[in-house]
Amino acid sequence: MVEMAEKMEVDTPETTQSETPEGVPNLPSALDIPDIVDDGAIIAENSWAIVQMPSDNTKLVQFKANSVVNLGKFGSFHAKDLFGYPFDMPYEVYGDKQVRPASMNIYALDAFDLETEEGTTNKDLVDRREAQKLSQVEIEQMKADSLKGQVPVENLIKTIVENSETFDKKTEFSKAKYIKRKQKKFSKVFTPRRPSARGLCEHFFKDNPRRICELRVDTLSQILTTGNVRSGARYLIVDEAGGLLTCALVERMQGRGEILQLHDHETNNVDLIKHLNLPPSIHNVLKSLPWTRLTPNDDEDMENMLIRTTDETRLDRLRHRILTTRAKRALLYAGGFDGLFIISQYDIKEIIETLSPYLAGSRPVVVYSPYKETMLESFLHLRNSRDFVNAQLTESWIREYQLPTAASGTHPLMRMSGSGGYILSAIRVIDCETHAATARRVRVKNGKVAEVKSTGEEGVEQEHA
Amino acid sequence: MVEMAEKMEVDTPETTQSETPEGVPNLPSALDIPDIVDDGAIIAENSWAIVQMPSDNTKLVQFKANSVVNLGKFGSFHAKDLFGYPFDMPYEVYGDKQVRPASMNIYALDAFDLETEEGTTNKDLVDRREAQKLSQVEIEQMKADSLKGQVPVENLIKTIVENSETFDKKTEFSKAKYIKRKQKKFSKVFTPRRPSARGLCEHFFKDNPRRICELRVDTLSQILTTGNVRSGARYLIVDEAGGLLTCALVERMQGRGEILQLHDHETNNVDLIKHLNLPPSIHNVLKSLPWTRLTPNDDEDMENMLIRTTDETRLDRLRHRILTTRAKRALLYAGGFDGLFIISQYDIKEIIETLSPYLAGSRPVVVYSPYKETMLESFLHLRNSRDFVNAQLTESWIREYQLPTAASGTHPLMRMSGSGGYILSAIRVIDCETHAATARRVRVKNGKVAEVKSTGEEGVEQEHA
Amino acid sequence: MTTTTTAGTFRAYSRHIALGDTVIAYSSPKTITYITVTADGEFCNSYGGFPHSSMIGKEWGSKMPSKTGKGFIYLLYPTPELWTLSLPHRTQILYQPDISFVTALLDLRPGVKMIEAGTGSGSFSHSIARTIAPTGHLYTFEFSRDRYEKANLEFSEHGLGDIITIQHRDVCVDGFDMSDMVDAIFLDLPAPWDALGAAKRAFKRKKVGRICCFSPCMEQVLKTCTALKELGFVEIQMYEVLLRPYDVRKVQKRSFPKLGDAKKGNAGAEKKRKAAEAVSDSDVPGGEKTSGEDHTTTLHVPLNEELITSKPQAEVRGHTSYLTFATLLPQELPVRR
Amino acid sequence: MTTTTTAGTFRAYSRHIALGDTVIAYSSPKTITYITVTADGEFCNSYGGFPHSSMIGKEWGSKMPSKTGKGFIYLLYPTPELWTLSLPHRTQILYQPDISFVTALLDLRPGVKMIEAGTGSGSFSHSIARTIAPTGHLYTFEFSRDRYEKANLEFSEHGLGDIITIQHRDVCVDGFDMSDMVDAIFLDLPAPWDALGAAKRAFKRKKVGRICCFSPCMEQVLKTCTALKELGFVEIQMYEVLLRPYDVRKVQKRSFPKLGDAKKGNAGAEKKRKAAEAVSDSDVPGGEKTSGEDHTTTLHVPLNEELITSKPQAEVRGHTSYLTFATLLPQELPVRR
Secondary structure (H helix, E strand, O other): OHHHHHHOOOOOHHHHOOOOOOOOOOOOOOOOOOOOOOHHHEOOOOOEEEEEOOOOOEEEEEOOOOOEEEOHHHOEEEHHHHOOOEOOOOEEEEOOOEEEEOOOHHHHHHHOOOOOOOOOOOOOOOOOOOOEOOOHHHHHHHHHHHHHOOOOHHHHHHHHHHOEOOHHHOOHHHHHHHHHHHHHHHOOEEEEEOOOHHHHHHHHHHHOHHHHOOOOHHHHHHHHHHOOOOOOOEEEEEEOOOOHHHHHHHHHHOOOOEEEEEEOOOOOOOHHHHHHOOOHHHHHHEEEEEHHHOOOOHHHOHHHOOOOOOOHHHHHHHHHHHHHHHHHHHHHHHOOEOEEEEEOOEOHHHHHHHHHHHEOOOOEEEEEEOOHHHHHHHHHHHHHOOOEEEEEEEEEEEEEEEOHHHOOOOEEOOEEEOOOOEEEEEEEOEOOOOOOOOEEEEEOOOOOEEEEEOOOOOOOEEEEO | OHHHHHHOOOOOHHHHOOOOOOOOOOOOOOOOOOOOOOHHHEOOOOEEEEEEOOOOOEEEEEEOOOOEEEOHHHOEEEHHHHOOOEOOOOEEEEOOOEEEEOOOHHHHHHHOOOOOOOOOOOOOOOOOOOOEOOOHHHHHHHHHHHHHOOOOHHHHHHHHHHOEOOHHHOOHHHHHHHHHHHHHHHOOEEEEEOOOHHHHHHHHHHHOHHHHOOOOHHHHHHHHHHOOOOOOOEEEEEEOOOOHHHHHHHHHHOOOOEEEEEEOOOOOOOHHHHHHOOOHHHHHHEEEEEHHHOOOOHHHOHHHOOOOOOOHHHHHHHHHHHHHHHHHHHHHHHOOEOEEEEEOOEOHHHHHHHHHHHEOOOOEEEEEEOOHHHHHHHHHHHHHOOOEEEEEEEEEEEEEEEOHHHOOOOEEOOEEEOOOOEEEEEEEOEOOOOOOOOEEEEEOOOOOEEEEEOOOOOOEEEEEO | OOOOOOOOHHHOOOOEOOOOOEEEEEEEOOEEEEEEOOOOOEEEEOOEEEEHHHHOOOEOOEEEEOOOOOOEEEEEOOOHHHHHHHOOOOOOOOOHHHHHHHHHHOOOOOOOEEEEEOOOOOHHHHHHHHHHOOOOEEEEEEOOHHHHHHHHHHHHHOOOOOOEEEEEOOHHHHOOOOOOOEOEEEEOOOOHHHHHHHHHHHEOOOOOEEEEEEEOOHHHHHHHHHHHHHOOOEEEEEEEEEEEEEEEEEEEOEOOOOOOHHHHOOHHHHHHHHHHHHOOOOOOOOOOOOOOOOOOOOOOOOOOOEEEEEEEOOEEEOOOOEEEEEEEOOOOOOOOO | OOOOOOOOHHHOOOOEOOOOOEEEEEEEOOEEEEEEOOOOOEEEEOOEEEEHHHHOOOEOOEEEEOOOOOOEEEEEOOOHHHHHHHOOOOOOOOOHHHHHHHHHHOOOOOOOEEEEEOOOOOHHHHHHHHHHOOOOEEEEEEOOHHHHHHHHHHHHHOOOOOOEEEEEOOHHHHOOOOOOOEOEEEEOOOOHHHHHHHHHHHEOOOOOEEEEEEEOOHHHHHHHHHHHHHOOOEEEEEEEEEEEEEEEEEEEOEOOOOOOHHHHOOHHHHHHHHHHHHOOOOOOOOOOOOOOOOOOOOOOOOOOOEEEEEEEOOEEEOOOOEEEEEEEOOOOOOOOO
């Protein structure tokens, strides 16, 4: 357990993407990554966690060696005290910024002596204030004891409930609500969840949905299945959802395969990936190429370039950058990708037209957007195209229930998410009447034609000016 | 009961809308209509009914004195045998085209000895054909007896179920399905439902949704509430849903109030209304005006018209038609309507702009469309307009459940309607900064200005050339 | 040609606001309250005062500035639905989608005689009265004395006294004390099964009756269905109805950054080329850090190309109640002619 | 740079069809079947024959004409989802929305050890194998001997033998005979509560475990929840997931018939005026009967103005199952460093 924890290091994509600066860089592909499912289950120095608080709100936190994690009114604790403990189980803040695994009794609370009494109604309880036998002083004393770790939180709450004069007259529903309220008020139990694409999706969908293009977890799950995402495959991706979709792909690939990202600007904004606590090797599957470099730019023309420096180190870096860019472009032109994933504010139809030639036959294109209207034209395009079959436009719908375990009746939650976005998908096909069997001519936007041989396992790029 | 039944006469809007041909016609308004709720509950000669068959399919049928109603494989019967009986209860076909009230036992069928046995699974029953102890000859004999009325249908089905060797091994769900299937096969029980806007909506939504613009019953119900539809009010309506919305308004007004319909062509297509079995007087609330006659046409200029006939009867009809049209137009221009309802393939924004000046203050405009996209521009218009508040665009969602009374588990139906359309609504307001307090200038499309005094209870039309 | 005002605003539409009318003071879809117009009253909100006297004679729907001129309200006509939205939530109210659907499936229309229990805030009672007036009648029952008194007063103030009869009664214990009287029944009770026997007696014996039980929890539904079945109700059906409200907004159509644009010399690429040519200080592979929001330098965005988009509101109502409907067939077969 | 084909199509993507591969023969979204490619086989549909030998070496996704040239099929790669669609429905299958959501909420990924019961058609098993390969393992249990044998054969034909272990067993009676072994469990059983005790034992003792019970009926959910709670599972949550598919079509934007058009003399109004002026035979007030479809004569329709509209398909799936999830906390607290 300890060894595993010590192996963990947090690393951002920026640092892991730097390659050896000599000659044509080998784009690293990590094939023999150890099974990391178990490794990540333990909290280590610099681990990120999605901390779920008693209020059910979540907070994205990095556990640094010297940091004190502040949960607001729920208290604070020294991060290092959790190193070596598992993620995803409840811990309790007590005493002076101390922390320990929480008693399992906290979960028993919501059911205790709440047998069903159907007769009780809330008719006569409206507008009546709660009557409590304990004095405020007594309650404060118990709170202090609980904080010091002398009284378990569940006992505190149980005592308060038992001393409520109105509690018995409440309906089941009101009782459950009452306990939940007290729990939120007194409990200092939190769960540091191990970040995953799902966890990040749930966290940001609540906390800052715009950051992830309002992509909801069920919709994300549909994208992965529709795209047949698996370890060892090679994907093309345009991810303007902060990197959430990239996170999901990386997680399902676990270091095997390849992801080529097309993006705006010179650097790729897939910030969220740093929260996944992945070993650096995992990041090797990720490569990125800006849209503006799909064809060679003048600044890659080293021979005719005005160079003001004579510093060899800088010149090496320049050479390296140019060669890396060329290698990535060659990777794209080689084609034969196993899936194309798009979340973008740009015209979806143009992106599909530009990138679908690089998809292998019978591979899916999957597009997500929070606005259906932005995909309607592309849907018609895919449905009418000879290059695609099975075009579909869907919306995922999800409903969560309140369950009888919460000591009141069973029904769907009274509030739900209105929308989790829309998915457009289709499967790339090879229409033999328009495509030669052995080679297919790929029309690139600026009029150049790249011929891609698809007879062997290796796509060979042959560029004609 | 008998008297009520005899009072019933079926009448189509075409015949009821003809007015007395002398002079300026009084647009009839029926104020003292007797309560017709009870009258319509009995089947009479020429009544229309929505006949619900054992298959749960429905059929729209008129019960004429000499007609034989054919329910296809479920048999046929003489319509007149039902005259005087109530709508909405089950009847049974038997013998030679005979019919009688069905035994209530038919409803008990779906539950009989189907106690819950959770242990049973369908694991080993897949692909196995049903084993029946009765021979085909025996079953045919029982069917014949049942048809002659000697064996009640529920006994027939019960016998067949009891002789099924596989029945006991079925899961609850399969048992319920089995009985339902047998019911559909042997039962000759049908329910003639009294047509209502709801019934017509349900029938056509299943049978021919295009006829009613795919308007679903829950959406229809939302329109009526959003439009504050009530007896005694005055409504403007554009109904290209075959008259379904008009039916709903007429039904909720029961002869009190006024409906002015704007429509294409010279006659108004509100065909469905004839199915409501309404007394002629009810139709008096309905008036209609074609779009092309919102301003006077040349063919209303009797003085300068080329007249080829000298037949006084025809001339009278012509005069009457012209005067009626003018009276209806005056009715529109008088304004002060209590609601504007629109189902139309035309540009919704243009219709709203044209008709909303005739809405009284604080009255709703309610638009329905099966396509949300056709209303988006209008929504933005209403939201940004100074003449409207509370603009809303909604979609109704409905879910039906299979209940434990059907002897298997409780869950939502496995198939549901995907869409019942969209509703756009807003409330007309009077912005005092742009409208004078006592008179408001109404800009009519062709540049004319109609000034509507709204100081008194009567709107007075003053047209200026 | 126009309707005349009867006693009480709620009975029929009128054109102008009169003394004693209930007025909906509408500021925004979320800020809706009600006012009863008195001779010398004044409605106040954070923008100032709105004297009742200035409301009288105004057309319904008028925009009214506050005395200070800082703000305004719209004076709306009190439809049952607006009135419901204007209520301080004394108890759980029925929402419009449920009200509408129940009204349709109980076949409510002028002339219908009906039972409602409990009355609650009277919100649905107002809707029912609107739909069954002028010839129908609503018998409504309320268990809580407070709510009974409040609703009773409101019904008469709103001119609905001849349409609605309210009684203070626990119908689960004491029933309705009605027989052979009504066409439709609506039960919003924690234990509707206790009232179903009495409900059955209240239905007209020679007519088809319709009932609806409104229950938030599945456990209640299961129990209700069993009871309905045992009492001989047929065509038991259960539904949920919800409304999904949409937000609409215009988005800029962004054209995809053209391949090879860098060569053709658009501003952004030009800038970058120069930066690259210089290779002086900012020579990190991958170059300049640009903020995620600033796309303007690298893109060709054709101006004024807009797309109207819509999407469901982020958080919507997920559940109100299960609506269980059933039919009671005539208990006496009518004599045939 | 490209993946190499391992034994069995399902294990990894390949570029070209080979002998022994499973091929999805796709004619339309509703007409999908599967073929196992043999040396001398032939696939036939109503358009004629498609010899297997001609498939070999073709790129996945190729359009293949029938021998007669009358029709064609697309030769698609067998993703677990397409394979599921191609199955004759032997038993109720799990649909893609549920499969996707369960996969996400059980945190499946390469390396996960998992239990599934029952195997059913093996449809979900294929999806699970795709997601947990190459380092994870699925233990799947099937009660029916027929289905067990069929699935067992399929798993090995599909090259999934080292990822999936299938056993013929009634887990409700005999349990899983596994302890301290798995990260996740999926139960699609009529009475999952009978298997929950064994499930609890099968979870890794020092890890957090996730379970999902798939049940169509509410009664099953209620019983499952009670059992989960009693066994100490926490964070019990229940969801439904559905997909709503949309139809898209272009509609002609129709401009509203302009007021006063009749005067300005558009064709339709002109025609009508003439008819009216004549006042000869068709002089019924209200005039000519025109069919509801024929709007062209009276309207100004600006040509080529189109609006792309979408709406949900008329009939969609309304329910598949309730998905009940729960967490089992570590049964032994790990030793801290």
